[in-house]
Amino acid sequence: MKKVVFLLVDSLMPDILEDCLRHRTVPALQFLKERGRYWSDCVTVFPTMTASVDSSLVTGVYPNLHRIPGLIWYHPQEKKIINYVNGWKCVWKLGIDQCAKNVLYNLNEKHLSNHVTTLFEELAFRGKTSASINTIIHRGPKKYRAKLPFLIRLSSKFRIQHEELSGPDVLTLGAFVPTALNEKIPQRLRRFSKFYGINDDYAVHAAKLLIESGNQPDFMLVYLPDNDHAVHKMSPAHAEGALIRADQRIQEILNTFGSWDEALKKCVFIISSDHGQTRIGNGHDYIIDLDQLLAPFHVLQLGEELQDHDLVVCNNERMAYLYPLKPGQQEKIIRQLLKESRIDLIAWKQGQGVRVKEGGSGREIYFEPDGPYRDIYGNTWAINGEWEVLDLHLNGEKVDYRDYPDALSRLYGALYSQEVPMIVITARPRYEIMTRLFPKHLKGGCHGSLHKYDSQIPLIVSGTDRSFTKPPRLIDLKQFIIDLFEAESVAP
Ligand SMILES: [Zn+2]
Incomplete structure (x- = not known):
């Protein structure tokens, strides 16, 4: 029976991939695509941030069910902003120990809903x-047992030392989880300057060690983050070099099998991404300064204690969650947001559904689950208002999406990830949202929004005849992989 290898390349985008394929600069991806199937329009999760996306990839559901709203969100019971590490300035303000604890321990063991299963649990x-x-x-x-590197323990004054966390048969998290496998990976790949091992070299090294030692598990999910760093810095328009480097890492994995043909005989390869990125303009005009826009309100900022604040803002690059804290404030906040025409969409919960207004124009649409309209993914909706706001169209009998892929389920998924009042805003293409302490990406790239630039990801499946009955979304991959094993259709 074949094994399955899933290579998750952060910020892999269809346009850049296709440019590289045309220029014949990515031989491994070319080989896997030509020998398999390719989709340029697989849809990822909203917010298009790694934490919410990877939670959906592994659980097969949107945030309304797995309960990880995004990279940054507000925890109303703990009265705290949760950050799974975004930018060193934020980390510094919140405390590196808190961030490390959130991403290492709380995300998996406390925040991720126990009502959903992970792919690792299903396979076990x-x-x-x-x-x-x-x-x-x-x-x-x-x-x-996780072990925090010395510098982090030092900064936490040794309050956090060891945390117990759960994982599949083989787990690596760079230097954070000391295992026999981790010890075999060169020290230079686990240093502070190499993000403590959260880098492509480390991940590929670990995957190769497993394959070469004859210990390759039935399923292996390998996260390759380096491409994301490069696309943020260079903007998607100049990111070919980063993808060429990622391809070289993939070649190394294929080479481990003797020949690439042999690799495909032994394994099904799935290559995809967690989100795309949007090129951000050059100049201060391309930044939506939320602190300024929301100046009439008392906003809870990172690191502050909750007191008499009106709202909390959680910035996820090209989207933000706003949490009104006082009754009657939501409407005032929305009115203020509507003044900013660089905000693309403003959405909030209403009744059983979602109301969405377009920034600037104020045109609006309302939708809720279960109604006369069926979309191309098979979900049914009641829809009232101006369909242009979400760029919805009728394709025959079915609702189809253009600029905002799977917009209805994805917006619903984000807004119903928590039970408190919350507002979602997204930035128009080329713009990003700025709040105090957050990293800026002018002239570079960033993501987070519902727009197709951030939301469409490539998908390559090679080594199996199995395919999808509907256009594929990232959330469909969990069941797809389970089916590969269940149907034994991967038998050579
Ligand atoms: Zn990123």
Whole structure:
């Protein structure tokens, strides 16, 4: 029976991939695409941020069910902003120990809903072994002891030392989880300057060690983050070099099998991404300064204690969650947001559904689950108002999406990820949202929004005849992988 290798390349985008394929600069991806199937318009999760996306990839559901709203969100019971590490300035303000604890422990063991299963848990239940190589969502049946690197322990004044966390049969999280496998990876790949091992070299090294030693698990999810760093810095328009480097890493994995043909005989390869990126303009005009826009309100800022604040803002690059804290404030906040025409969409919960207004124009649409309209993914909706706001169209009998892929389910998923009042805003293409302490990406790239630039990801599946009955979304991959094992259709 074949094994399955899933390579998750952060910020891999269809346009850049296709440019590279045309220029013949990515031979490994070319080989896998030509020998398999390729989709340029697989849809990822909203917010298009790694934490919410990877939670959906591994659980197969949107945030309304797995309960990870985004990279940054507000925890009303703890009265705290939760940050799974975005930019060193934020980390510094919140405390590096808190961030490390959130991303290492709380994300998997506390925040991720227990009402959903992970792919690792489902495979273990079926007697299949699996590995999570540096993926932030890794909940599984085995227990591991995390050990924070010395610098982080020092900054936490040694309050946090060890945390027990769960994972599949094989778990790596760079230097954070000391295991026999981790010890075999050169020290230079686990240093502070190499993000403590959360880098492509480390991940590929770990995957190769597993394959070469004959210990390759049935399923292996390998997270390759380097491409994301490069696209943020260079903007998607100049990111070919980063993808060429990612391809070289993929070649190294294929080479481990003797020949690439042999690799495909032994394994199904799935290559995809967590989100795209949008090129941000050059100049201060391309930044939506939320602190300024929301100046009439008392906004809870990172690191502050909650007191008499009107609202909390959680900035996820090209989207933000706003949490009105006082009754009657929501309407005032929305009125203020509507003044900013560089805000694309403003959405909030209403009744059983979602109301969306377009920034500037104020045109609006309302939708809720279960109604006369069926979309191309098979979900049914009641829809009232101006369809242009979400660029919805009728394709025959079905609702189809253009600029905002799977917009209805994805907006609903984000707004119903928590039970408190919350407002979602997104920036128009080329713009990003700025709040105090957050990293800026002028002239570079960034993501987070509902727009197709951030939301469409490429998908390559090679080594199996199995395909999808509907246009694929990232949330469909969990069941797809389970089916690969269940149907034994991957038998050579
Ligand atoms: Zn990113």
